[in-house]
Amino acid sequence: MSLLEDARKQINEVDKEIARLFEKRMQAVEDVAHYKQEHALPVLDQGREQEVLDRNVNYIENEKYKDSYLSMMKDMMRISRNYQQSLLHKEVVGYQGVEGAFSSIAAKHLFPHYKKRSYTSFEDVIKAVISGEIEYGVLPVENSYSGEVGEVIDLLMKYEQVYIQQIYDLKISQNLLGIKGAKLEDIQQVYSKDQAISQSKQFLEGRGYELISYPNTAMAAEYVARMQDKTKAAIGAKENAELYGLEVLVENINTSMQNTTRFIVVGRELTMEGNEFSVIFSVPHKAGTLVSAMNIIARQGFNMESILSRAMKDKPWEYYFYAAIDGELKEKKAQKMLKELQDVCESVRVAGTYKKEGK
Numbered sequence: 001m002s003l004l005e006d007a008r009k010q011i012n013e014v015d016k017e018i019a020r021l022f023e024k025r026m027q028a029v030e031d032v033a034h035y036k037q038e039h040a041l042p043v044l045d046q047g048r049e050q051e052v053l054d055r056n057v058n059y060i061e062n063e064k065y066k067d068s069y070l071s072m073m074k075d076m077m078r079i080s081r082n083y084q085q086s087l088l089h090k091e092v093v094g095y096q097g098v099e100g101a102f103s104s105i106a107a108k109h110l111f112p113h114y115k116k117r118s119y120t121s122f123e124d125v126i127k128a129v130i131s132g133e134i135e136y137g138v139l140p141v142e143n144s145y146s147g148e149v150g151e152v153i154d155l156l157m158k159y160e161q162v163y164i165q166q167i168y169d170l171k172i173s174q175n176l177l178g179i180k181g182a183k184l185e186d187i188q189q190v191y192s193k194d195q196a197i198s199q200s201k202q203f204l205e206g207r208g209y210e211l212i213s214y215p216n217t218a219m220a221a222e223y224v225a226r227m228q229d230k231t232k233a234a235i236g237a238k239e240n241a242e243l244y245g246l247e248v249l250v251e252n253i254n255t256s257m258q259n260t261t262r263f264i265v266v267g268r269e270l271t272m273e274g275n276e277f278s279v280i281f282s283v284p285h286k287a288g289t290l291v292s293a294m295n296i297i298a299r300q301g302f303n304m305e306s307i308l309s310r311a312m313k314d315k316p317w318e319y320y321f322y323a324a325i326d327g328e329l330k331e332k333k334a335q336k337m338l339k340e341l342q343d344v345c346e347s348v349r350v351a352g353t354y355k356k357e358g359k
């Protein structure tokens, strides 16, 4: 037996033992998670982690392995924490913004039985999905009026650990909301987010209202509800009326009834089911490279639903592309296409696959 074969045989045996012990450790971790849930304790216990590291590193006899061992143990405890989070926070969905904002409405429609958690930024939502703090994140990617939400697309490029699993189109309807008992003729001041005010321009014109800008529609509704003043109204979704105990004075005051925001649901797994998939790729900064990539997609018979170019944050004047492609990712020709793309692109990643309605 060669030295290599001999060493690999030993590695196989050790790995087998490690796998068995890993499973045993994770079972104990599961018990810890349940205990912590019952006693409302946080998953992270830095003191305990330090104790584990300090004690266990002494079991390593050879000094030169100590650092590597410590980093392996740190990874092991990070995995353990993520696993505990995923057990404790099952059925929690996150969104950016305050309750009542359109992202929270989309989250409610998509996951009626899940607990909802709000985050201050899109990036925080994605990080919470990655860490297992929440199962899914609901994020806006495109609005039929204002176009793509570039920040979210950039985050899909940045964080390769999350995948789009669903898309959802939410029709944005703006309504005039007042306190109980208020009548349309009472209104003098109208509060809302700038976009909602401009979308309702036609309705507002000539009414002489004082228009007051607020960071978002939910906050405007909350303010009007708190003031209990019949002369104040907010522009927002019907869900905001319900949430803050307001009444809908006039329905659908937005000028275009076609205003729709597309949301994505991101999770930790790349599911293979869907009739559309998204690919994020970048090509070398040379003539003809984008054409070669597009030709590969076309040659395999795929239709591109849309393609966006976005600036690379760390490389001035270079771009990456986000393409939505009609078809099933699990098809052989899709896998072939991705393989061929890898040859001409600098980077290629499937951002997810999902079911697109009406196809």
Ligand SMILES: O=C(O)C(=O)C[C@]1(C(=O)O)C=C[C@@H](O)C=C1
Residues within 6 Å of the ligand: 029, 032, 033, 043, 044, 045, 046, 048, 049, 052, 076, 077, 080, 081
């Ligand atoms: O002992 C605990 O409290 C655990 O949750 C287990 C564990 C570990 O995997 O060793 C994981 C997370 C904590 O931060 C500390 C230790």
